[in-house]
Every structure is written in C-alpha cells, then in structure tokens.
Amino acid sequence: MSLKAAYSKALEGKSLAEKDIRYIIDLSLDRLGELLGCAHDIRTARFGNDLGLCAIINAKSGTCSENCSFCAQSGHHKADSPEYPLLSADEIVAAGATAQGHGVTRFGVVASGKLVGDSDLRGFAEAVKGLASRGLAPDLSAGILDHSQLKVLKQAGLRGYHHNLETSASFFPQMCTTHTYEEDVNAVRTGVEAGLYVCSGGIFGIGETWDDRVDLALLLRDLGVQSVPINFLHPIPGTPLEGREVLAPEEALKLVALYRFLLPDRALRICGGRVTVFGEERKNELLGSGASGLMVGDYLTTSGGAVDTDLAEIKAAGLMPEMGS
Ligand code: SF4
Incomplete structure (x- = not known):
C-alpha cells in the first residue's frame, strides 16, 4: 500500500479500498505536503485551473424549529443571530444583481427552517x-422540499438544490x-x-471521527450529488458547541485532500469557517x-469588498475564477 497507489486509483476515477482510505487517514503530518500535492493534481486533472465560485443571501433568518447543535439560527439555542421572515423577491434579486456585478453568476438563496409553506414557496418562486x-x-x-415544490421552482428557473447531510448517519443523532x-x-x-x-455536504469539527467523515463522503458519492460543500465549525456563543475547539488547519487540509481522493x-466547495480555521x-x-x-463574499450578508479580495487572491494563486460553475 502506498500513497501513489491510492493516487493512481483516484486519478482513474476508481473507488478506494478500505485499506487505501485508512492509509491516507493514518498518514503522518510530515507527509501532508505530499498528500496535498496529489489531491491538487487529481483536482487539476478533472477541473483544470478553474475554481467555481458562488455567493449566497441569507433570505430568511433565525427561529428554526430544528436543533442542529452548531447552528445559530435554531430557535432552541440562545445565539444572538438575526431573525427575520423571508425577504421580498425584489430584495433577493437586488442582492443577486450585486453578486453579478462582481462577476459571480451562481447565486444561492438560503432560508432557515425544515419545511417550506405555500406563502414562502410563492416567494421563492418569484425570487x-x-x-x-x-x-x-x-x-x-430551504430545508426539505418535496417533488411538487421542486417542480414549481424548477419551472420558475431553479438550477440547483442545496441540502447538507452535515455528518454521518451514526453521528447525526448527537447533533x-x-x-x-x-x-x-x-x-x-x-x-x-428532480434533475x-x-x-450536499457537511460541517466538520463538531466532534465527528474520521470514520464519520468517510461515511458521509461515500454516501454523497452514492447519492449522485454533483457538488459537496465543506464547512468548518465556527463555534458560536449560545449554541451547544460554543466551547468546542476549532479544527487545526492541518486537519482541515487533510480532510479536503481525503475528500478529493x-x-x-x-x-x-469550501464554504463556512475558512477564516475561522x-x-x-x-x-x-x-x-x-x-x-x-x-x-465568496460574506456568507450571510453581501459585501462587495470581500468578493473583490477573494477574486484577487484566487488569481494570485494561479487559479481562474469560474463564475457560473
Ligand atoms: S435546519 Fe438548518 S437552519 Fe435549522 S437549525 Fe438546522 S442547520 Fe440551522
């Protein structure tokens, strides 16, 4: 067993065996640079130098019925986070126009809550x-949508549906x-x-093990999701995870490399918690x-300055921002 063998399999798009996965997890940190180099090569073979960018708006915030332990928007926790009902379609479209002004064309409308009622569905469709x-x-x-709701939204022009699994099936009940x-x-x-x-991805650094991380990745692969957002815990005061230690940068890098394999x-897609870690x-x-x-940009508000800084840094890293992917 060697890193090179696992690398060759991943380059060919083959599944890694359990022993390959274990080998990567157990790799010592003094070989982290080697691991990252392989992961970057696998990514380049598939995506070239393109780096897909997206932006979001927090279109409905707070008072969520669910109790996800990391989330400031849960009505079960005491976090000091904004609370407001669904923004108007005009406000959402205006935020999209701001992102578009910075060249970003993939735009996510994010709303707290588990289910979507008729009034919000009409608002989402209009936006x-x-x-x-x-x-x-x-x-x-916007939580869990059914077939008929997604059909309405697809007819309105919806391109993507986002719903994180967050972690493995076995760790989820603790979260x-x-x-x-x-x-x-x-x-x-x-x-x-729905086509x-x-x-769909997860949040890391919430107490899960490497096995939980692997289980999540393999399930997402088997479900056929095209895009996997990776979030790192930013412990928020008032949530049950407020005192949790932030992931070490080396562990976060190793995690992303493992997911690439x-x-x-x-x-x-690297999303929340990048700067925290x-x-x-x-x-x-x-x-x-x-x-x-x-x-890119601020995760729950719009900030053109943050987008421009990200774009400049991406180009400086030798990557090409791919605005609509
Ligand atoms: S369902 Fe979403 S908004 Fe609600 S608590 Fe969980 S992560 Fe937060």
Whole structure:
C-alpha cells in the first residue's frame, strides 16, 4: 500500500479500498505536503485551473424549529443571530444583481427552517424567476422540499438544490434530534430525481471521527450529488458547541485532500469557517488542497469588498475564477 497507489486509483476515477482510505487517514503530518500535492493534481486533472465560485443571501433568518447543535439560527439555542421572515423577491434579486456585478453568476438563496409553506414557496418562486431572468443560476437552500415544490421552482428557473447531510448517519443523532437523518437523505434523493444540480455536504469539527467523515463522503458519492460543500465549525456563543475547539488547519487540509481522493469527479466547495480555521493570512492554503470551488463574499450578508479580495487572491494563486460553475 502506498500513497501513489491510492493516487493512481483516484486519478482513474476508481473507488478506494478500505485499506487505501485508512492509509491516507493514518498518514503522518510530515507527509501532508505530499498528500496535498496529489489531491491538487487529481483536482487539476478533472477541473483544470478553474475554481467555481458562488455567493449566497441569507433570505430568511433565525427561529428554526430544528436543533442542529452548531447552528445559530435554531430557535432552541440562545445565539444572538438575526431573525427575520423571508425577504421580498425584489430584495433577493437586488442582492443577486450585486453578486453579478462582481462577476459571480451562481447565486444561492438560503432560508432557515425544515419545511417550506405555500406563502414562502410563492416567494421563492418569484425570487428564482427574477434571478433567472437576469441570467443568474439560482440555487435554493430551504430545508426539505418535496417533488411538487421542486417542480414549481424548477419551472420558475431553479438550477440547483442545496441540502447538507452535515455528518454521518451514526453521528447525526448527537447533533440533531428534531428530525431524522433519513429525512435529509430523502431530500437529497428528491433533488437528484428532480434533475437539479444537487449540492450536499457537511460541517466538520463538531466532534465527528474520521470514520464519520468517510461515511458521509461515500454516501454523497452514492447519492449522485454533483457538488459537496465543506464547512468548518465556527463555534458560536449560545449554541451547544460554543466551547468546542476549532479544527487545526492541518486537519482541515487533510480532510479536503481525503475528500478529493474519495470524490475525484465532484465539485468540492469550501464554504463556512475558512477564516475561522485558517485566519486571513493562511486561508488560501485551502486552494491547494484539492478543492475546486469557493463560496465568496460574506456568507450571510453581501459585501462587495470581500468578493473583490477573494477574486484577487484566487488569481494570485494561479487559479481562474469560474463564475457560473
Ligand atoms: S435546519 Fe438548518 S437552519 Fe435549522 S437549525 Fe438546522 S442547520 Fe440551522
């Protein structure tokens, strides 16, 4: 067993055997540079120098019925996070136009909550229609949607459906008790069956093991999701994970590299927690770890300055921002 053998398999798009996966997990940190180099090569073989960019708006915030332990928007926790109902379609489209002004064309509308009622569904459809008519590719992250709701939204111009599984089936009950893992898996299946671009990933540094991380990656692969967002825990005061230690940067890099080996042909997007783990100084180390995409700007508000800084840094790292992927 060697890193080279695992690398060759991943380059050919073959699944890694259990012993390959274990070899990568057990690799000592003094070989981290070698591992990252292999992961970056696998990513380049599939995606060239392109780095897919997307931006989001927090279109409905707070008072969520669910109790995900990392989340500031849960109504079960005491985090000091904004609370507001669904923004108007005009406000959402205006935020999309701002992102478009910075060259980003994949735009996610994110709303807290488990299920979507009729009134919010009409609001999402109107916003999606407005975004699509401007030439943007609208994605929606709004909890669990059923077939008929996704059909309405797809007809309005929806391109992508986002629903994270967050972690493995076995660790999930320690993170959330208000709904089941199976409900989330079914939501992802529904998105795939609807023919949408499905983006589903997880959050890391919440107490999960390497085995949990592997289980999640392999399930996402088997479900057929095209894009896997990777979030790192940013412990928020008032949530049950407020005192949790942030992941070490080396562990985060190794995790992204492992995901590239396990998911050689899927988009891997670095989303929340990048600066929490790496700081402003080191945050671009992730660009050489096998990732193929990045969420830019502020995560829950719009900030043109942040987008421009990201774009300049991506180009300086020798990558080409791919605005609509
Ligand atoms: S369902 Fe989403 S918004 Fe609600 S608590 Fe969980 S992660 Fe937060």
